[in-house]
Amino acid sequence: MPPKVDLNKCDGCQAQDEPLCEQVCPGNLMTLGENAKAYCRELRDCWDCMSCTKVCPKGAIDTRVPYQLGYHGASLTPMMGTNSVTWTCVDLNGNVERFRVKTRGRYGE
Amino acid sequence: MPTKPGIALALWDQGGALARALDLDAFAAALAKLSGVAGLWRPADLEGGLEELAQAFREGRADRLLMLGRATPAQRDLIWRRLSATGLNPHLVHWLDLQEESALPPGFPSEPRRKKALLITKMHLADLRLARPLMPVAVPAEPTALVVGGGVAGLGAALALAKAGVEVHLAERTSALGGKVALLSGFYPLGCDPACGLSFTLEALRATGKARLHTLSELAEISGGPGAFRAVLRRRPGHVDPERCDGCGACAEACPVQLPDLAEWWQDEPPLNAQAFALAGAPAKAIGPTGNPALGTSYRVLRERCPEGCDACVAACPAGAVRLDEDESRLEVGAGAVILATGWDPYPLSRLTEYGYPRSRRVVGNLEMEGLLSERGLPSLAGLLGAEGKPPALGFVQCAGSRDLAHLPYCSGVCCSATLKQARRLKQLWPELTVYIFYQDMRTPGFEEDLYRDVAAMEGVVFVRGLPAGVREQDQDGRLALRCEDAYAGRELKLSLDLLVLAGGMTPSPGAAELGGLLGLPAGPHGFFPAHLQCHPEESGRSGVFAAGCAREPMNVARSLESAARAALAALPFMQGEAWLAPHLPQLDQGKCDQCKRCVEECPFGSWSLDERGFPRLDLARCRQCGICMGSCPLTAISLPNRTVNQTAKAVEVLGEGTAFAGKEPVILAFLCRHDALIAARAAAAAGLALPPGVVLWPLNCAGSLNNALVADALSLGVDGVFIGGCAEDQCHFREGSRLAGRRSRDLGDKLAQMRLEPERVRFAHLGIGDAGRFAELVGEYAAALRALGPNPFRM
Amino acid sequence: MAYQPPKDPQEIPVEEVSCGLLIIGGGNAGCFAAVEARKLSPEMDIVIMEKAHISRSGATAAGMDAINTYIPPGKTPEDLVRWSRSQVGGGPIREDLALTNAQELNQAVDDLEDWGLPIVRDDEGNIKYRGGWDISIRGEALKPIMAEKAIETGARVYNRVVATNLLMDGEKCVGAMGFGLRDGKFYVFRAKATIVATGGACGLYKSYTADSTTSHHQTWMCPFNVGTGYAMGIRQGAEMTSMEQRWVATRTKDFCGPVDTISVGYRSAMINGRGEKILEKHYAHLGGDKAPRYIRANAPMDEWLAGRGPTFVDTTHLSDEEAKELKIDYLCERPSFVLFLASRNHDVTKEPIEIYGSDPYIVGGHTQSGYWVDVERMTTIPGLFAAGETAGGNPNKFVGGCAAEGKLATRGALKYMQAVTLPPLDQARMKAQIEAEKARVFSPLMKGAEFDGVSPVEMEERMQRLMDEYAGGTSQFYRTNEERLDYALRHLAMLKSQIGLLHAGDLHGLMLAHEVIDRLDVAEVLCHHLKHRRETRWPGWQTRSDFPEADPALDCFVETVRDPLTGEIKSFTRPYEQVVPGDRFKPTLDGKF
Structure with missing residues (x-):
């Protein structure tokens, strides 16, 4: 599941040594390119955990399904809250499905 | 079993606004049943009426207070005085004026209005429930000051601080104290010699016993923060031990070197046209006195001019004070605060090629003119004027290199008065002298207008509106010829002058820029140190570092001294042994932190740095407790006590669960900076301006302290729109907060589009403290836009 | 600022770290090990070696939606053991490990809930069971929650440090060595006790969707867990158990x-x-x-x-x-x-x-492949403890069980370390070991630009194809036989002989090179296990087309030990011991499913 970085939105985390996506990737795949923006050094090695997509403060990273597995045009976008994450999923027909999922805290609290 | 202390709710409907808007008894009953509420009190007055409430705190039934109703600041003081003795912590007291919070929108039917009032109260309760008792934090405040710059501002600040009991280290870059003022010939209006005032100051400073004055010294390194700076001063070798030298001059007599150019002797001083001084005075040697004699000169050696192997001065000195092998030395000092009084330098007049400076000895700058007018310089000046029987005449060129985009774009504000002062002195010395003043505008504010009138009335003083051109030395007598268009007379003048004085402007001292870099100061206008003129003129942009005098902007001596006093006073709290800080210092959860360094990058005050393990570490005294770091952290790892992300998240959750109150009206959560936007919003609500009934206000310390995760929470819970109000970008109390908030809301807008939510559901606006009407307008427009968009798809 | 590979091992900066407890792998078991260590020993100097960043590393990077074992009210740890045993066809399983783990299980899960992990409950506050033993959680933040707790202990977490080999003092483990993925340093960690918790081994076999250019890592299991923990132990002669019981799902x-x-x-x-x-x-x-x-x-x-x-x-x-x-x-x-x-x-x-x-994986938290450990979770190498997917003998641990095992391993480690004194690193044989490992680790980087060698991905793909076709991969419907296994071993040996040809241009490439090297060591041992079990006991996990029925004589554990000097692998068996009474093949005492 290769991550795609929108170069217009990515600011390389303002040229700090390691952008957030590089900090977090469990496979050491995200890194800063020569243009001081993030990119995935080996698309085929991505495990699609979406940690980079979740953490990017500019929302510049989009997770894709490889075309060998699924068709083009669907999207899944996470938005991190303080103790929840909100997902928007859009299928090939443009149907939108939304999910709000608790991530921290006891049920009932 | 002892239960946890709850929240005391007090309802004090002064003015009856609540009773008019709600069934107050039913409302009170509903409030009393809320979870975590220890009880509801309705004090009849602020005297005895608070006694029962106080009892609840004394008995530990409640440990925090939410006061509902309108209370003026004086009344809040009174209430606090009545309750503080019970042990109630001041940070556990919240005030909630429901009308001001727009909780009681007038056109709203009574049931939704009741729901809204209850909802907003519950939000504040949720926030207060998670608050903690806070105490001010003490940090060490070393009772030592570091003053950089030994001119009039530096000495003035040092004296003020020394008198206040603070030890002062003063570092002066050149070999002499007194700065530019020591080069002046006389003050206006009294005409007194500045050396008098300076020597008086120096004597007083020495008398305090608290000042250590270091010449030939610069700030080389600095670390630490307010209350605990550690600085390293680097001292260039002067090669003469000031503690042994008695100024007898035997060394200079013995020195075989004669400096051809006086300017070399003044190597640390402004580039002067030395030729003007060549007519008088003994030639300078490689060893000799520096500085104004009235201030106590010190001897030094220009080591690079010494011939190989020569030590004539060493042999000649009866006190053995000459140290030719002296090296650079370093001194480490600790300081609670730093005052930058680095002064100014004249604009390099050699860049004004049209005037022949410094080719001709007959063209000088206004600072050199001061030198020529002083006792030491008068013989040289006399020599320049009235050559070969022609009537003596000189000219002043005002705005030389000032108010000019190619040179200094600004006005230094001092040169016109300086010229008039010099002109008056010249006329006193040479009544027959004709003085031309070439000007664009004469700027003499305040009482300086008197000086202008006096000089203008003098015989032989001619004001010409127009700047000269074609300045050249005449072959025959060496005098200057020039032309000038007199705009008022409407004709061209052709003149021969003995001397032309270029009244140039003031620039920051060389080295000020590096110093700023060393201290991490933001750049100010035109290379000077920045400040908010009205609110914080002494600030530099870094806590604990203050700027005084011409380091801040061009100013005259009087203002410099006032500025120095202001800086000294502002610095004092950092040097009292202990400084007390408000308790909202940000706390970092290292467990959550992944060291992305955003907080370090985005803090406008440089309060965060990295520790040995790469985790952010806070300089407590530097921190302004704005919360911008809390807003910047993508992992919400930073929170400010009693303004935490969790507290706000809980309040947002309460709102999210209660969005039904608004019926078909859009629910707008307005996060507002409490310095300006919130005041405007509350004023709008209090004045009864029409506000959309679905708007809910929430305070922020700074718009920059709002974390996008909270906005995400609000939207995902079904809030229709989030409105963020911050100060105008260049007026943010914390410099960058408003700009960052604007940027973050734009980033979030992009994310919302990806989420198939409309980016318009987040809106950022700038609001000033008086913008009540504008707030009503903006939020009304926003509600209309949201109505058109329809409810948030997350409303379930 | 492109990375400049070193030209000489002498150039490589070395960082030496000493501590009390070294935890290799900051995952589920590793984080719990750290928290338990701090709880039991407020002064313990804990170090965690983590090859990614602890906040999102490893198998739980994206989260978790269930904890597959949590003993419901009315059931006992023995009941759990019975069920677990039946799930692997009656075993054999290490019932001592299963029982001690089951006794710790619920507390570990309760800890997670206390730390803020949402466990789905109904309106009355009761946990909703989705199966007999598994509970639903909203675990998107499971990893950050555990990582935060580990960091709170004050443990020194070394992120982006790749473990490469154990540090040995004769037969005892006294720490580990590795390299910094960001700083290019060689790290030597010296510890009184070491817990290896590096997860399982993925990528031994070709995933059937791995032929495409953008989805090489289309695997259920985390592809960044490659079995380094196993490999490090194998190389030092640790005994492995049940590797043939691969997790195929x-x-x-x-x-x-x-x-x-x-x-x-x-x-x-x-x-x-x-x-x-x-x-x-x-x-x-x-x-x-x-x-x-x-x-x-x-x-x-x-x-x-x-x-x-x-x-x-x-x-x-x-x-x-x-x-x-x-x-x-x-x-x-x-x-x-x-x-x-x-x-x-x-x-x-x-x-x-x-x-x-799926493609077959080696995961000791799902099946029981991994280190042979005693009930204190110590491996056959003194001073080395194992927990989580890395520890063998006890299947069906999942999140809760791996967490519980982290705690158990820590208790064992703390007891063990009381009698330990550490050798100084400048002692001759320690120095030799360190220099040799440094050279071995960085060798792929020091080949020079002209070097005509093999890239890690080439070798990885060769190995994965080999294992898939000959050692029972997906394309073979998991079937293998003696001849194919021998073929696999022959070719694995050839691959291993060409490890010296691996070259890398940067530190990421270096990590990939070592991932291949480690996988080869695990694959080789795996093939020996598959060979030894000449029966089919768990079809799918372990199918011998030449021995399609179960053989009662092999109702025991298959073990291997590799000689650290010669590399020769010996396989043998250990007997099964039933601890929890009941019919092994039935999940419950009364026989009902």
Whole structure:
């Protein structure tokens, strides 16, 4: 599941040594390119955990399904809250499905 | 079993606004049943009426207070005085004026209005429930000051601080104290010699016993923060031990070197046209006195001019004070605060090629003119004027290199008065002298207008509106010829002058820029140190570092001294042994932190740095407790006590669960900076301006302290729109907060589009403290836009 | 600022770190090990070596939607052991490990809830069980929650430090060595006790979707866990157990995502191309839908082989509400599966979800492959403890059990270290060991630009093809036989002989090189295990086409030890010991499923 970085939105985390996506990737795949923006050094090695997509403060990273597995045009976008994450999923027909999922805290609290 | 202390709710409907808007008894009953509420009190007055409430705190039934109703600041003081003795912590007291919070929108039917009032109260309760008792934090405040710059501002600040009991280290870059003022010939209006005032100051400073004055010294390194700076001063070798030298001059007599150019002797001083001084005075040697004699000169050696192997001065000195092998030395000092009084330098007049400076000895700058007018310089000046029987005449060129985009774009504000002062002195010395003043505008504010009138009335003083051109030395007598268009007379003048004085402007001292870099100061206008003129003129942009005098902007001596006093006073709290800080210092959860360094990058005050393990570490005294770091952290790892992300998240959750109150009206959560936007919003609500009934206000310390995760929470819970109000970008109390908030809301807008939510559901606006009407307008427009968009798809 | 590889081992900066407890791997077991160590020993100097960043590293990077074992009220740890035993076809399993783990299990899960992990409860506050033992959680933040707790202990966490070998003092383990993925340093960690918790081994076999340019890592298991923990022990002569019991599971086809969520949690039966309920039809005697896990894994593949494919889990009975809940579960653990469905316009209430077998993995938290450990969780190398997927003998641990084992390993480690003094690193044989390892580790980087060698990905692909075709991979429906295993071993030996040809241009490449090297060591041991078990005890996990029936003589554990000097691998057995009474093949005392 290769991550795609929108170069217009990515600011390389303002040229700090390691952008957030590089900090977090469990496979050491995200890194800063020569243009001081993030990119995935080996698309085929991505495990699609979406940690980079979740953490990017500019929302510049989009997770894709490889075309060998699924068709083009669907999207899944996470938005991190303080103790929840909100997902928007859009299928090939443009149907939108939304999910709000608790991530921290006891049920009932 | 002892239960946890709850929240005391007090309802004090002064003015009856609540009773008019709600069934107050039913409302009170509903409030009393809320979870975590220890009880509801309705004090009849602020005297005895608070006694029962106080009892609840004394008995530990409640440990925090939410006061509902309108209370003026004086009344809040009174209430606090009545309750503080019970042990109630001041940070556990919240005030909630429901009308001001727009909780009681007038056109709203009574049931939704009741729901809204209850909802907003519950939000504040949720926030207060998670608050903690806070105490001010003490940090060490070393009772030592570091003053950089030994001119009039530096000495003035040092004296003020020394008198206040603070030890002062003063570092002066050149070999002499007194700065530019020591080069002046006389003050206006009294005409007194500045050396008098300076020597008086120096004597007083020495008398305090608290000042250590270091010449030939610069700030080389600095670390630490307010209350605990550690600085390293680097001292260039002067090669003469000031503690042994008695100024007898035997060394200079013995020195075989004669400096051809006086300017070399003044190597640390402004580039002067030395030729003007060549007519008088003994030639300078490689060893000799520096500085104004009235201030106590010190001897030094220009080591690079010494011939190989020569030590004539060493042999000649009866006190053995000459140290030719002296090296650079370093001194480490600790300081609670730093005052930058680095002064100014004249604009390099050699860049004004049209005037022949410094080719001709007959063209000088206004600072050199001061030198020529002083006792030491008068013989040289006399020599320049009235050559070969022609009537003596000189000219002043005002705005030389000032108010000019190619040179200094600004006005230094001092040169016109300086010229008039010099002109008056010249006329006193040479009544027959004709003085031309070439000007664009004469700027003499305040009482300086008197000086202008006096000089203008003098015989032989001619004001010409127009700047000269074609300045050249005449072959025959060496005098200057020039032309000038007199705009008022409407004709061209052709003149021969003995001397032309270029009244140039003031620039920051060389080295000020590096110093700023060393201290991490933001750049100010035109290379000077920045400040908010009205609110914080002494600030530099870094806590604990203050700027005084011409380091801040061009100013005259009087203002410099006032500025120095202001800086000294502002610095004092950092040097009292202990400084007390408000308790909202940000706390970092290292467990959550992944060291992305955003907080370090985005803090406008440089309060965060990295520790040995790469985790952010806070300089407590530097921190302004704005919360911008809390807003910047993508992992919400930073929170400010009693303004935490969790507290706000809980309040947002309460709102999210209660969005039904608004019926078909859009629910707008307005996060507002409490310095300006919130005041405007509350004023709008209090004045009864029409506000959309679905708007809910929430305070922020700074718009920059709002974390996008909270906005995400609000939207995902079904809030229709989030409105963020911050100060105008260049007026943010914390410099960058408003700009960052604007940027973050734009980033979030992009994310919302990806989420198939409309980016318009987040809106950022700038609001000033008086913008009540504008707030009503903006939020009304926003509600209309949201109505058109329809409810948030997350409303379930 | 491109990375400049060193030209000489002398150039490489060395960082030496000494501590009390070294934890290799900051994952589920590793974080719990750290928290337990701090709880029991306020002064303990704890170091965690983590090859990624602890906040999102390893198998729980995207989250978790369930904790598969949590003992419900009314059941006992013994009941759990019985069930676990039956799930692996009656075992043999290490019942001592299973029982001690089950006794710690619930507390570990309760800890997670205390730390803020949402466990799904109903309105009365009761936990909702989705199967007999598994509970639903909203675990998107499971990893950060555990990482925060580990960091709170004050442990020194070395992120982006790749472990490469154990540090040995004769026969004892006294720490580990590795390299910095960012700083290019060589690290030597010296510790009184070491816990290896590096997860399992993925990528030994070719994943059937791994032929494409953008989805090489289309695996259920975390592809960044390559079995380094096992390899380090193997190289020093540690005894491995049950490696032949590979974890092969039914997974969503092509995507290779979790399926138990659906089949167990949403009562979606496995069906074949004809719509027949496979488990009910063919495996009722083994419990049907509750049959042992390897049956559930193998069954769909048998359907394919028999020409009755494709196979599915039948979700068409789900309501819209349940379908949404299902997606929420996936969003908490493998969110891109939801994207996968969307990118096929797949409405699960109208079409069933296709399933297939996964590539085989070695994971001691699911099956029981891994280090042979005693009840203190110490491996056969003194001073080295194992926990989580890295420790063998006890299957069906999952999140809760790995967490519990982290605690148990720490207790063992703390007891052990009381009698330990550490050798100084400048002692001759320590120095020699360190220099040798430094040279070995950095060798792929120091070949020079002109070097004509082999890239890590080439060697990885060669190995994965080899294992898939000859050691029972997916393309072979998991079947292998003696001749193929010998073939595999011959070629693995050739690959190992060419390790010296591996070259890398930067530190990331260096990591990839070592991942291949480690996998080769694990694959070799795995083949020996598969060879030794000349029977088919757990079809799918371990299928010998030349010995298709179970052999009672092999009702025991298969073990291997590799000689650290010669590299020779010896395989042998250890007897099974029943500790918890009851019919081994039945999940409960009364025999009911």
